Amino acid sequence: MATTTYFPESVGKAEALPLPSRLHEWIVTVDHKRLGIMYIATALFFFAVAGVLAALMRWQLAVPNNTLLPPDVFNRLFTMHGTTMVFLVGMPFFAGLANYLTPLMIGARDMAFPRLNAFGFWIFLFGGILLYFSYVAGEGLAGHGSAPDVGWFAYAPLTERAFSRGSSTDYWILSIILTGIGTTASAINVIATIISMRCKGMTLARMPLFVWLMLVVSSMVVFIMPPLTAGQIMLLLDRFLGAHFFDTQAGGSAILWQHFFWLFGHPEVYVLMLPGFACASEIIPVFSRKPMFGRAAMIGATVGIGMLSSGVWAHHMFSVGMMASSNIYFAVASMAVGIPTGIKIFNWLGTMYGGKIRFDTAMLFCVGFLFQFLIAGLTGIMLAVAPFDWQVTDSYFVVAHFHYVLLGGLLFTLFGSLYYWFPKATGKMLNETLGKWHFWLLVIGFHLTFDTLHFAGILGMPRRIYTYAPGRGWETLNLIASIGVIFQAAGVAFLVWNIIRSLRKGKPAGNDPWDAWTLEWATTSPPPGYNFAVLPEVRSSRPLWDLKHPEDPDWRYE
Amino acid sequence: MTPTVPLEREWTLPDRGRVGVLCLITTEFAIFTIFVVAYVFYIGKSLSGPTPSQVLETPIWATICLLSSSVTVGIAERALKGNRIRQFQIWTGATILLGLEFLRNTAVEWRHLINDFHLTITTNLFGTTFYSLVGLHASHVAIGLTLLLLSLVLGLRGSMHGQGRRFELLAWYWHFVDAVWVVVFTVVYVIGR
Numbered sequence: 001m002a003t004t005t006y007f008p009e010s011v012g013k014a015e016a017l018p019l020p021s022r023l024h025e026w027i028v029t030v031d032h033k034r035l036g037i038m039y040i041a042t043a044l045f046f047f048a049v050a051g052v053l054a055a056l057m058r059w060q061l062a063v064p065n066n067t068l069l070p071p072d073v074f075n076r077l078f079t080m081h082g083t084t085m086v087f088l089v090g091m092p093f094f095a096g097l098a099n100y101l102t103p104l105m106i107g108a109r110d111m112a113f114p115r116l117n118a119f120g121f122w123i124f125l126f127g128g129i130l131l132y133f134s135y136v137a138g139e140g141l142a143g144h145g146s147a148p149d150v151g152w153f154a155y156a157p158l159t160e161r162a163f164s165r166g167s168s169t170d171y172w173i174l175s176i177i178l179t180g181i182g183t184t185a186s187a188i189n190v191i192a193t194i195i196s197m198r199c200k201g202m203t204l205a206r207m208p209l210f211v212w213l214m215l216v217v218s219s220m221v222v223f224i225m226p227p228l229t230a231g232q233i234m235l236l237l238d239r240f241l242g243a244h245f246f247d248t249q250a251g252g253s254a255i256l257w258q259h260f261f262w263l264f265g266h267p268e269v270y271v272l273m274l275p276g277f278a279c280a281s282e283i284i285p286v287f288s289r290k291p292m293f294g295r296a297a298m299i300g301a302t303v304g305i306g307m308l309s310s311g312v313w314a315h316h317m318f319s320v321g322m323m324a325s326s327n328i329y330f331a332v333a334s335m336a337v338g339i340p341t342g343i344k345i346f347n348w349l350g351t352m353y354g355g356k357i358r359f360d361t362a363m364l365f366c367v368g369f370l371f372q373f374l375i376a377g378l379t380g381i382m383l384a385v386a387p388f389d390w391q392v393t394d395s396y397f398v399v400a401h402f403h404y405v406l407l408g409g410l411l412f413t414l415f416g417s418l419y420y421w422f423p424k425a426t427g428k429m430l431n432e433t434l435g436k437w438h439f440w441l442l443v444i445g446f447h448l449t450f451d452t453l454h455f456a457g458i459l460g461m462p463r464r465i466y467t468y469a470p471g472r473g474w475e476t477l478n479l480i481a482s483i484g485v486i487f488q489a490a491g492v493a494f495l496v497w498n499i500i501r502s503l504r505k506g507k508p509a510g511n512d513p514w515d516a517w518t519l520e521w522a523t524t525s526p527p528p529g530y531n532f533a534v535l536p537e538v539r540s541s542r543p544l545w546d547l548k549h550p551e552d553p554d555w556r557y558e
Numbered sequence: 559m560t561p562t563v564p565l566e567r568e569w570t571l572p573d574r575g576r577v578g579v580l581c582l583i584t585t586e587f588a589i590f591t592i593f594v595v596a597y598v599f600y601i602g603k604s605l606s607g608p609t610p611s612q613v614l615e616t617p618i619w620a621t622i623c624l625l626s627s628s629v630t631v632g633i634a635e636r637a638l639k640g641n642r643i644r645q646f647q648i649w650t651g652a653t654i655l656l657g658l659e660f661l662r663n664t665a666v667e668w669r670h671l672i673n674d675f676h677l678t679i680t681t682n683l684f685g686t687t688f689y690s691l692v693g694l695h696a697s698h699v700a701i702g703l704t705l706l707l708l709s710l711v712l713g714l715r716g717s718m719h720g721q722g723r724r725f726e727l728l729a730w731y732w733h734f735v736d737a738v739w740v741v742v743f744t745v746v747y748v749i750g751r
Contacts, residue, residue: 195574229589234596245687
């Protein structure tokens, strides 16, 4: 069995169709690879939009008493920025990667439910468009507000009809419900694919870590989207039918929404983060030229995170005044999440230790992720201490913490995954020089912005303020933070330029540019519609290693 | 190179339809859980009447109808798998009638509550949680009935041959709707009064 067994015998160049026909093909497609690319392209688009919103906010906050943006516009900006980044960037990026890579990695020809897959994408896209349509249509009958301005966690009763007039909040609710349906459809599809579509010999023990982590993420989605959806339905009933779920005047609870929201919202952080771990777990071993250190521990830690994360939600609510026993429980449980997360860090470090590390851009992003995610985890432990949380809750310390997680951690691995899998999806390599510019500018910008904001938070700067008075020691920190945005934007501009340039005249990638070990590299780049000419059979967790080294295959030791 | 190690055993994996429907049922169950939590959380917290003990009557007949429809749908499933189409038509029809009778009872109950006790979703927390929980369940019954009706029409047109596996998934959904009713019944009509 030569290395080329799984390759299709000949892939003729697709006949050049006229543009309308090609667009039509993309719109009606049920192919997991095209849907995956569409998910990721949409995520990148919304990432750019939300990035512009963030840049506007940093511009406004660069100097005290700035009058660039009025307060109501500022409220809409941070609401739309948060909502977009979580629901229209993080979630579709996960869905896109899972869609594109899962069938390839488990040696399948498509997802379990291709049409459900297309449905999930289009309903998600419609939800995203609906959210931004509110800028045009959110005036509503009452003539109040345009885009939603209630923050990304939209605490009821502030979102009740009495306090949030007009229809902007309704757009927010409907958009979140729709994207949630899309995400759930996608997650169910991923689970069914992983359980029912694996190729011969691909036992759970041999599954690539990426697939394992996606299985955990998708299972979490099945459990955590419902609290959000149910909460949104209740809010809709309150707003349109005059129900009283969150109406304190009728005896309703002011914190019930917070429980429902964070019951979704905290595990959601891990749903966003685990795909990042999944990418790092594929990239780091390949670029360290070693198999994953402590594979079983990694899988166990992931399942552990999945379970623990659903029991820690109220650490977002220390300041609402819960019972002391609740505070203690949620503080301890939150710190316990640090254990499996710490195991993972050592898995990655142990993989790199003694390896022949190649610092290509994909690997650079993963190393950046390791450092930054560690710091994000440490500030997370600080915030889990309830008395400390009372001091800094709703301050820029919290903002800096979760941006360290989501930007320094998640986004870095997602960029790394772009450099790693772009050759597979397009057949062209991304340019390494431009990639390194992208990486270093982003690192500099990221640290300028978010390191300083920790200190602004400790000095008492509250989040979500649209401006501040001079003389509180926040001016320099805010100015530095805003300057950092310029570097970050420049970094992302390098990425955009890199993608456009490489698509047109990038170096041909070949089937296996990184000398990797998982099955997606055993077919052509880009893979044909049916993925594999002959369905693979695997005997170890590194099937391509076995093919390349028949004299010393992995299955002898597993 | 021929495989040096033969594959351990025959390679069979769970049916993807079953996995998919199980996941769907899990996620739906979680939605119901949240509504049940809200219901239990607000028991006895209404600021004004009417209260559950004043207005609710235990829907014994409706419950019997819905629970026995789980049996009839099971018989229909076996009939279809055994290619006894006539039997399948009869028992699916019976399931639909039982489901419709359940919905009719809910409609009568709601009309009674609205007209005679002036309890609507806006009246108090009891009305809010009662109509949304029972209504959420009733809407699931309606979805299940629509799918059963579709199966019956296809069965009458003779195009359900060999669809036993698919009908089994629908039967699972229907069992799930019944199981949720057991929870709703216990919470609303037993604990909540």
